[in-house]
Amino acid sequence: MKLEKKLIGQIKSIVSSAQERAVRSINTERVQMYWQIGKLIFEEEQQGKERSEYGAFLIKSISKELKPLFGSAFSARQLYRYVPFYKAFPMVSALRTQFSWTHYRTLLPIENEDKRTFYIAEAEKNNWSARQLESKNLKPNT
Numbered sequence: 570m571k572l573e574k575k576l577i578g579q580i581k582s583i584v585s586s587a588q589e590r591a592v593r594s595i596n597t598e599r600v601q602m603y604w605q606i607g608k609l610i611f612e613e614e615q616q617g618k619e620r621s622e623y624g625a626f627l628i629k630s631i632s633k634e635l636k637p638l639f640g641s642a643f644s645a646r647q648l649y650r651y652v653p654f655y656k657a658f659p660m661v662s663a664l665r666t667q668f669s670w671t672h673y674r675t676l677l678p679i680e681n682e683d684k685r686t687f688y689i690a691e692a693e694k695n696n697w698s699a700r701q702l703e704s705k706n707l708k709p710n711t
Contacts, residue, residue: 593666596668604664605661607654
């Protein structure tokens with residue numbers, strides 16, 4: 570028996586679509602996890618009156634405990650990024666499900682909120698990959 574090319578094509582399409590949704594779902598969960606961690610660290614730092622030495626101690630302590638269990642996402646360097654991420658996007662509902670952590674990591678250094686909002690809208694409208702967004706050579710203070 571000869572398999573129908575149309576049938577095989579439809580099955581391939583279903584599998585590809587499911588794989589894309591799975592990856593997007595994982596990315597969305599990861600971004601929300603980083604946001605929640607940033608929020609918790611920020612709130613804890615606020616109780617410590619935002620003393621920089623307390624913040625550094627807190628980050629290093631969290632990293633020391635969690636990096637061996639969960640890997641490089643909990644390095645001190647990564648943890649330091651989560652607080653500004655939370656501050657830049659204080660409403661979890663404002664996070665875009667089509668953006669990966671790399672999208673947000675690229676947008677975070679942009680201090681000008683109007684410029685950041687512009688690039689968010691452009692990336693969303695044009696369905697830019699993180700690499701396409703990175704290629705825009707975004708400068709932090711322009």
